Amino acid sequence: MTPRSVLVAILAGRPNAGKTSLLMHLTGSPQRPINFAGTSVERVESRVVVEGTELQVVDLPGIGSLSALTRDEQEAIGFLQNRAAQGSERTVLCVVLDAVKLSVELRLLAQLSGLGLPLLVALTKNDVARASGRPVDATELERCLGVPVLEVNALTGAGVAALRQAILRRAETGRPMPLDIDPAAVAARVQPGSAAPARSLTDRIDAVLLHPLLGLPAVGLVLLAVFQLLFTGADPLIKLIEAGQAALAAWTVQQVPAGALQSLLVDGLIKGLGAILAFVPQIVLLMTLVTVLEASGYMARAAFVLDRALSSVGLSGRSFVSLVSSFACAVPGILSTRIIDNERDRLATIAVAPLMSCSARLPVYVLLIGAFFPPRYAALVLLLLYGLGIALAALVAGVLRRTLLRGGHSALLMELPEYQRPSRRVVVGQVWTALREFLVRAGTVIFAASLVVWLLSYYPRxxxxxxxxxxxxxxxxxxxxxxxxxxxxxxxxxxxxxxxxxSYLARAGKALQPVFAPAGFDWRITVGILAAFPARELIIPTLGILYSVGEVAADSYELGSLAQPGASGEGLRARLRSAVDAQGRPVFSTLTALALMVFFALCSQCMGTLATIGRETRSLRWPIFTFTYMTALAWVCAVLVFQIGSALGLGPART
Amino acid sequence: MSHQETTLDCLPPGAVASVVRVEGEDQIARRLGDLGFWAGTLVEVVRRAPLGDPTQYGLRGYRLALRRVEARRVVVRPGQVP
The missing domain is CATH 1.10.12 (Lyase 2-enoyl-coa Hydratase; Chain  A, domain 2)
Structure with missing residues (x-):
């Protein structure tokens, strides 16, 4: 193979300019995260070979200006400055400009030109500008700027081949000079009417979706639809994964003789992998819905409608996306806080995102509701548990912004982009990125933690x-x-x-049990809580063993089973109902089950989330803080439920 | 005949004004400049959010949501500039 020269092309521009779609068209290959020397930040990158040169295309998060407000902007600007400081050899800055709002975009271009990197302009959305009667004259723009201007269509890919060639040619030219332009004057020259507000179909849609009376119900309807799809859509896939896991476990039991190795494989490895994979359908489905809403332009509208309510509890309209994502999994939810304008708003959002009831809590709720509540109350209890998380998230955020995270100018400077049909490539790319982040960041930690829990529950025998x-x-x-x-x-x-x-785990559970006694938990429930530390749903197999039902039938914790009592999955439910302690008193009552569900709704039993908080805040303080306050909150609420309920005579029979 | 200067947050939906200046030197003021609030820029007040804040503005071919606090930084002269 002949050695190839390498050329780095950085795509930079304002949010919504079409950088990510452009990246897909430029290289045609899936994205891969890379670490550039000198930065701790992973950037989305993709490569393609053109005329013997390897072109590495880097997609930066959107930036509105060189003075960063958000974490995303800090990372992007830090990356650019770093590349500029290393010398501009073999680096081309491709500034993506949205023709619709050219004058504002030119201001960013002028700032970026000060970095001293060779640059050229990719002009996107000129078709949209043309349709609204304000086309940009690209030839004239190139003359005014003195740098190459290439018109491209980020959706269809038209003009991308020419852009690729221009990037290669641009690398050959000498050291560039900063552009000294007046954005308003240049825009006025190449785009007639550039200073005035525009009108389009988007405004007619907004008249309905942002209507003073219809705006809030519209957000509610969208949320409802998302949850409906989430609960019904992910179910068959989760069943498939569980069936696969069970088959693999059964096969392993046949192949490997009973003993420590078999137990490690079945109860450690396969169970740990299953715990991670079971999240995948919900994460993929929810991230697809969130990405489609985001890319279509609706998420910014939802943030606009809800900003007042969210800012009153110390969050921001931008927190909305993160909080919705957290209903599937807090990991992508926490990652999406990077677009929040204010660091304190962002930290408050990160701290409360894990209070949203994620997909891992659902099986625990379903098992206990199915065992202890009549079917007609099932939906109500489920709703109350979700509501409890939301209410306490509002409370905690409000307290945080008045204490630990007091002050800081909380601003909202949010563009409401034109509505558009989301590009399928972009949606697939974003969902894959979210999934990969989950698997790499959370998956590895959950996996390692479940091996530790296996070790503690297996020995000393x-x-x-x-x-x-x-x-x-x-x-x-x-x-x-x-x-x-x-x-x-x-x-x-x-x-x-x-x-x-x-086992060591049970000894720890028995030692800790007095702490949980006020909530009505016996040592077995305490062991379940400890075993669930890597990921919440791990409490189910542990309870299964402790209450001696062996393998737990999947129907006992599936959502659909709530509607059909007496289904085949009654095993663990019946055992929980009939379990008695050493004195022959029942362990579980409806009240204990409720206290346990409240505990699980609020506790922070998820290593993946804590690890992600640590990485995203670059500190140990925030994961420790989140774990501490959530566990304290969970304990207090569980104890309150049990004690108040007992005082009202709802508790288990006492001797 | 020039209209009285006021701040952007005081204008009702439907009003049009031209920017005079952005008050302050801090990051938010700089960002408002980067978003297109330059002297002479035409700004249209489109609508308030259902809960009263933030407000949607139209300027330089696009739409922007600002809270009242940020809009107060923008000094404007109501009415179209000929």
Whole structure:
């Protein structure tokens, strides 16, 4: 292979200028994150070979000016300054300008030219400008600026080949000079009527969607539709993943002899992987919906409608996207806070995003609601749990912005872009990015944590338990050689439970139990809470073992099962209802179940989220703070529910 | 015949004004400049959000939402400049 020369092309421009679609057309290949030397920041990049030169195209987050307001802008500007400081060899800055609002875009161009990188202009959306009667004369613009101007269509890809050639040629020319232009004057010359506000179809749609009376119901309807799709759409895929996981576990049990290795593979590796994969359908579906809403231009409208309400509790209209995403998973929710204008607003949003009931809590809710509440109350309880998270998020954000995050000028300077049909390539790219972030950042941590929990729940395995059950198995075989299979299986389950009861994890649970006693939790529930530390839904298999039902049938925690009581998945539900403690008193009551669900609605049992908060805030303080306040809040609310309920006579029978 | 100067937040929806200057030297003032609030720029007050704040403005071919606090920084002269 002949060695190729490498050329870096950086796409920079204001938000919504079409950079990401352009990147896809320039290289035609999927994006890949890379770390450039000297920056800690991953940038979306993609490469293509043109005439023997490897062209690396970097897509920067949108910037409105060289004085950064948001975290996204800080990263983009830091990257540009870094590249400029390294010398401009083999780097071309491709400034993407939106023809619709050319004069404002030219101001950014003038600022960017001061970096001293060789630059050229990609002019997008001139078709839209033409349609509204304000076309930009690209030839005249090139003459005024003295740098190449290429008209491209970021949606269809027209003009992209010429742009690619121009980037290669631009790298050959000498050191550039800063542009000394008057944006208003240049725009007035190349685009007649550039100083005036424009009118288009977007304004007619906005007249409805931002209507004084219809605006709020419209946001409500959109949210409702999103949740409906989320709950019904993800279900079949989650079932598929669970079936795959069960099949893999069964196959492993056949192939690997019983013992520590089998348990590590089945209860550690496969369960850990399953815990991660089970999130994937909901994340993909919700991120697709959020990206479509965002790319179509509606999310900015929702932020516009809700800004007043959100800013009254110390958040921002821009927090809305993050909070909605957090209903699937807080990890993409926290990542999307980068567009928030004010750092304190952003930190407050990050701190409360995990209070939104994510997809990992749902199976826990469904299991307990199914076991302890009549079907006609199921939806109401579910709604209350989601509402509790939202209400407390508002409360916590309000308190934070008046204490730890007091002050700071909270501003909203938000463009309401033209409505447009989202580009499929962009949606696929963004969803893949969100999913990859989840798998890399959260997945690895969840996986590692579930291995640690397996280790603690498997060992030390005292030999006397094995001896005891071997003896009992021998008795069973001796007594009744014909009907022994069921009895032997039952003994296996009891042995498993006995091992777990002696494990380090159970010892920790018993030691911690007094802390949770005021909430009505016994040591087994406490162990479940500890086992759920990597990811919330892990409490279900743990309860399954502790209450000796072996493998938990999937129907006991699937949403659809709430509507059909008495379905086949009654195993764990029935066991939970009939469980008794050492004195023969029932462990669970409706009240205990409610306290446990309240605990899970508010606690921060998710290593992935905490790891993401740590990375996004570049501190240890925020993950520790989030974990502490959420756990405290969860404990207080669970205790309140149990104590008040008991005082009202709703608790389990007392002796 | 020149109209009285006022600030952008005082104008009702439907009003049109031309920018005189942006008050202040801080980051928000700079950003308002970067967003197109230059002397002579025409600004249209499009609508308030359903809850009364922020407000949507039209200028330089695009739409922008500003809260009252930020709009107060922009000194304008109501009515179209000939």
């Amino acid at each position: 005292p030999a006397h338990i094995h001896a005891h059950y071997e003896a009992r198995r021998a008795e069973v075989v001796a007594a009744d050689p014909t009907a022994q299979k069921a009895a032997l299986l039952e003994l296996d389950r009891q042995e498993q439970a006995a091992y777990l009861e002696q």
